[in-house]
Amino acid sequence: MLLLAVVVFNFILLSLVPGDIADTLAGESGGASQEVMDDIRRTYGLDRPFHIQLATYVGKVVQGDLGTSYYFNMPVTELILGRVAPTLLLVVTALVLAILIGTLFGVIASRRPNGLFSHFVTVLALVGFAAPVFWTAFLLIVLFVAMLEIMPLSGLVDPTTPRGTFSWYLDVLHHLFLPVLSLSSIYLASYSRLARASMMDVLGSDYIRTARAKGLGETSVTYKHALRNAVIPVITIAGLQFSHIFSGAVVVETVFTWPGLGTLAFESILRGDTPTIMGILFFSAMIVIVVNLLTDLTYRLVDPRIRSARNA
Amino acid sequence: MEAAAPLLEVEGLEVEFRTRQGVARVLDGIELSLEPGRTLGIVGESGCGKSITALSIMRLVPVPPGRIGAGAVRLKGEDLLQASEKRMREVRGKDISMIFQEPMTSLNPVYSIGDQIAETVRLHEGLSRRDSLDRAIEMLKAVHIPAAERRVREFPHQMSGGMRQRVMIAMALACQPSVLIADEPTTALDVTVQAQVFDLLKELQEKTGTAIILISHDMGAIAEMADRVMVMYAGRIVEEAATDEILESPRHPYTRGLIACVPHMEEEPPPERGALTEIPGVVPALTDLGSGCSFAPRCDHATDLCRSRAPQPFAVDADHRAACWLYGEAGTA
Numbered sequence: 001m002l003l004l005a006v007v008v009f010n011f012i013l014l015s016l017v018p019g020d021i022a023d024t025l026a027g028e029s030g031g032a033s034q035e036v037m038d039d040i041r042r043t044y045g046l047d048r049p050f051h052i053q054l055a056t057y058v059g060k061v062v063q064g065d066l067g068t069s070y071y072f073n074m075p076v077t078e079l080i081l082g083r084v085a086p087t088l089l090l091v092v093t094a095l096v097l098a099i100l101i102g103t104l105f106g107v108i109a110s111r112r113p114n115g116l117f118s119h120f121v122t123v124l125a126l127v128g129f130a131a132p133v134f135w136t137a138f139l140l141i142v143l144f145v146a147m148l149e150i151m152p153l154s155g156l157v158d159p160t161t162p163r164g165t166f167s168w169y170l171d172v173l174h175h176l177f178l179p180v181l182s183l184s185s186i187y188l189a190s191y192s193r194l195a196r197a198s199m200m201d202v203l204g205s206d207y208i209r210t211a212r213a214k215g216l217g218e219t220s221v222t223y224k225h226a227l228r229n230a231v232i233p234v235i236t237i238a239g240l241q242f243s244h245i246f247s248g249a250v251v252v253e254t255v256f257t258w259p260g261l262g263t264l265a266f267e268s269i270l271r272g273d274t275p276t277i278m279g280i281l282f283f284s285a286m287i288v289i290v291v292n293l294l295t296d297l298t299y300r301l302v303d304p305r306i307r308s309a310r311n312a
Numbered sequence: 313m314e315a316a317a318p319l320l321e322v323e324g325l326e327v328e329f330r331t332r333q334g335v336a337r338v339l340d341g342i343e344l345s346l347e348p349g350r351t352l353g354i355v356g357e358s359g360c361g362k363s364i365t366a367l368s369i370m371r372l373v374p375v376p377p378g379r380i381g382a383g384a385v386r387l388k389g390e391d392l393l394q395a396s397e398k399r400m401r402e403v404r405g406k407d408i409s410m411i412f413q414e415p416m417t418s419l420n421p422v423y424s425i426g427d428q429i430a431e432t433v434r435l436h437e438g439l440s441r442r443d444s445l446d447r448a449i450e451m452l453k454a455v456h457i458p459a460a461e462r463r464v465r466e467f468p469h470q471m472s473g474g475m476r477q478r479v480m481i482a483m484a485l486a487c488q489p490s491v492l493i494a495d496e497p498t499t500a501l502d503v504t505v506q507a508q509v510f511d512l513l514k515e516l517q518e519k520t521g522t523a524i525i526l527i528s529h530d531m532g533a534i535a536e537m538a539d540r541v542m543v544m545y546a547g548r549i550v551e552e553a554a555t556d557e558i559l560e561s562p563r564h565p566y567t568r569g570l571i572a573c574v575p576h577m578e579e580e581p582p583p584e585r586g587a588l589t590e591i592p593g594v595v596p597a598l599t600d601l602g603s604g605c606s607f608a609p610r611c612d613h614a615t616d617l618c619r620s621r622a623p624q625p626f627a628v629d630a631d632h633r634a635a636c637w638l639y640g641e642a643g644t645a
């Protein structure tokens with residue numbers, strides 16, 4: 001239901017954009033007669049009334065057909081599936097790193113709230129909040145590509161590396177490094193701040209005093225009794241921010257010409273490739289919904305209160 | 313009964329807290345002694361230092377802002393204030409256990425109660441997972457939790473406050489400690505549940521011979537449970553004697569105030585038991601205690617001497633002491 005609403009909304013929104021595929025093609029070939037333009041519009045069904053176009057599109061989407069890309073002249077579904085893997089690799093790696101390292105930073109900082117590391121986390125969070133993704137990305141490029149010359153500038157993998165070999169995977173990781181770092185830095189910063197605050201809160205609670213009164217050492221107290229409670233807000237925020245990180249991926253992919261959905265989306269907008277844009281939007285909505293489900297499942301694993309509240 | 317060797321002794325305990333208003337002398341010259349199998353009551357208004365006394369014995373006073381400035385806490389002769397942190401971890405939960413005022417928040421919400429009890433047993437007795445869970449079930453039965461085999465897998469949020477306090481008691485007693493410190497164990501519970509928890513504590517004490525330090529601001533609760541009573545005011549002990557003695561002939565004006573606030577101790581528990589706020593006035597700020605008796609601003613008997621010099625504990629009877637100028641003169645004691 002929600003997905004259907006997304007489809008309709010996207011369709012209406014994109015139909016408001018001036019110009020269509022005929023204008024684009026005509027522009028690319030340096031002008032075309034009205035007859036040719038009409039012909040193109042007829043081929044793509046653009047001459048029919050708006051509500052018929054909408055109904056046709058929705059009907060196809062329901063059957064899993066996202067239409068045909070104007071530019072690539074191939075099914076959008078196929079096009080998207082070919083680009084999903086690099087995007088998921090980028091986004092999931094960035095998210096997991098941000099959560100793991102951010103939480104770890106937060107935990108370490110919380111153990112000495114006035115220590116040097118704690119202040120470092122505060123500053124990091126401030127910088128991370130303030131810096132736009134593309135700025136971080138360019139800064140990293142200047143540092144690692146231009147000055148140190150140890151990282152590749154763009155792409156998924158060096159095309160001369162034989163596909164599927166061990167060195168191919170290594171090369172992908174090598175190419176992944178800078179995009180992941182750019183994308184995860186903001187979230188890493190905000191999660192470490194969140195984890196620090198959450199840990200300090202939990203460490204002051206009664207059940208932590210109970211754990212100490214049982215004779216547990218600080219390591220058990222911190223990593224067993226406190227951490228599991230302290231990650232709950234981090235999971236909540238990470239789940240809520242997933243669509244945010246997804247849109248950040250568009251910027252990062254474009255900067256590093258990472259061959260994922262983000263680059264495809266960006267280029268398709270420039271090309272006026274409406275079916276592809278709508279396909280990507282639809283697909284992204286689906287992923288966000290799936291991620292929400294996953295977040296829910298993680299919750300249940302971590303927090304028994306939610307487990308029984310939902311079962312009841 | 314008289315000659316039993318003290319199990320736990322506290323001597324000259326001083327604790328300070330650094331606060332924005334200055335250094336607060338939270339405990340000053342605390343002395344206590346506890347014999348095996350007996351119950352010592354500590355009573356006093358909120359903020360007088362009862363919990364900090366308990367936490368000092370466990371060496372769990374938060375440092376900073378707190379600091380144990382002086383004194384000794386001897387468990388069977390061993391001074392715990394000089395012990396290593398590692399040694400303290402062995403003592404906590406095994407020799408001395410503690411239960412707290414807030415059963416609703418004192419258990420970790422993300423672990424089952426069985427896991428939380430078993431954890432203590434595994435830690436101190438090195439039992440296997442299986443055996444420690446069996447012990448947890450055994451302990452739940454001992455505190456009369458019905459369907460223990462099933463409830464051992466439940467989480468704290470699935471239980472009522474009274475049940476959770478039973479779980480806390482089960483956890484505290486799982487390793488048969490020689491001392492149990494119960495810091496206002498029933499304050500957060502309703503009256504019928506309070507009585508059940510006290511009955512349970514008495515029953516378990518008879519079975520196991522654990523000595524109990526019962527902390528309360530409720531003289532009625534103390535009267536029911538304790539062999540001896542220590543009355544605290546503003547970080548000091550103002551009176552100490554056997555329970556019957558204190559109830560029959562309280563000497564310190566503060567203690568008299570407390571007892572007057574418990575209307576009919578022998579009858580049915582009144583709905584609102586012994587709130588101590590009925591003594592006029594408030595506890596002074598611990599950051600600027602003058603040199604005189606800290607109760608003087610609220611005391612009907614206060615004299616110039618009271619306001620200029622703090623009274624030390626005077627013996628008013630065999631085994632009964634009161635820190636009040638009414639019972640001694642400057643230079644004696």
Ligand SMILES: Nc1ncnc2c1ncn2[C@@H]1O[C@H](COP(=O)(O)OP(=O)(O)O)[C@@H](O)[C@H]1O
Nearest residue numbers: 329331338357358359360361362363364365377
């Ligand atoms: N963490 C702390 N920081 C500063 N002061 C504290 C802290 N904990 C306790 N105190 C002070 O110590 C005094 C005694 O507290 P406490 O032992 O908890 O009293 P109670 O008799 O109610 O248990 C209070 O006046 C309180 O203000």
Ligand code: SF4
Nearest residue numbers: 605608611618636637
């Ligand atoms: S010493 Fe003086 S002020 Fe203090 S309690 Fe006794 S009579 Fe009252």
Ligand SMILES: [Mg+2]
Nearest residue numbers: 362363495496
């Ligand atoms: Mg208290």
